[in-house]
Amino acid sequence: MKKNADKKYADQISLLRDGHGFSQAHANAVVMYCKGSTSSKRFDSLGDYLAKVDKTQAKTIKAIFASIRKKYPKLEQVIAWNQPMLKSGDQYVFGLSTTKSYILLGPWSKNAVSVFAKELKNYETNKKTIIVPSDWKVDATLLHKFVKARLDEIADR
Numbered sequence: 001m002k003k004n005a006d007k008k009y010a011d012q013i014s015l016l017r018d019g020h021g022f023s024q025a026h027a028n029a030v031v032m033y034c035k036g037s038t039s040s041k042r043f044d045s046l047g048d049y050l051a052k053v054d055k056t057q058a059k060t061i062k063a064i065f066a067s068i069r070k071k072y073p074k075l076e077q078v079i080a081w082n083q084p085m086l087k088s089g090d091q092y093v094f095g096l097s098t099t100k101s102y103i104l105l106g107p108w109s110k111n112a113v114s115v116f117a118k119e120l121k122n123y124e125t126n127k128k129t130i131i132v133p134s135d136w137k138v139d140a141t142l143l144h145k146f147v148k149a150r151l152d153e154i155a156d157r
Contacts, residue, residue: 001030001031001034002034005034009031009035012027012031012034013027013028013031016030016031021126021127021128021129023083023097023104023106023129025081025082025083025097026081026083026097026106029081029082029083030081033081042082043079043082044079045079046061046065046077046079046084048079049061049079049082049083049084050062053098054098054100054134056134056135057098057103057134060103060132060134060135060136060138061084061096061098061103063138064096064103064105064136064138064143065077065084065086067138067140067143067144068086068094068143068144068147069086071140071144071147072086072093072144072147072151074088075087075088075093075094075147076088080092080095083095083096083097083106084096086147088151088154089154091108091150091154092108093108093147093150093151093154094106094107094108094143094146094147094150095108098134101134102131102132102133102134103131103132103133103134103136104129104130104131104132105129105130105131105132105143105146106128106129107128107130107146107147107149107150108150109146109149109150109153110153111149112128112146112149112150113125113126113127113128113129113130115149116142116145116146116149119142119145120142
């Protein structure tokens with residue numbers, strides 16, 4: 001972002017979305033932070049985040065994180081870029097965001113969408129994210145594969 005500090009807001013958003021696979025919300029939070037915004041932080045906890053989303057989405061999000069944290073209890077729950085995330089040390093492992101119509105899963109594994117293409121054939125995907133319905137029946141096996149792939153990447157560093 002330092003290299004692009006002189007660019008317009010829309011160009012910076014485009015760079016992050018198109019060039020790096022960020023969601024709109026994530027890109028906006030990063031750009032606002034880099035521009036020095038002190039008001040861009042909206043949530044201090046998962047509870048704060050869930051209070052602002054649809055009840056159906058909140059239930060699904062709780063189930064998603066409960067499933068992952070049951071299998072990987074050492075992961076830390078954080079809010080980063082105004083989105084709920086899981087971290088291992090200083091590395092992000094999994095996150096998600098919401099729109100009015102769906103939940104966007106963000107496995108941080110570099111190649112999760114392509115590596116798990118067969119498992120994702122019934123989902124709409126972007127370069128690095130997976131769209132699931134707000135009332136998604138949580139596929140714990142799939143979520144655990146995402147997390148394991150990311151943890152393996154971190155361990156290989």
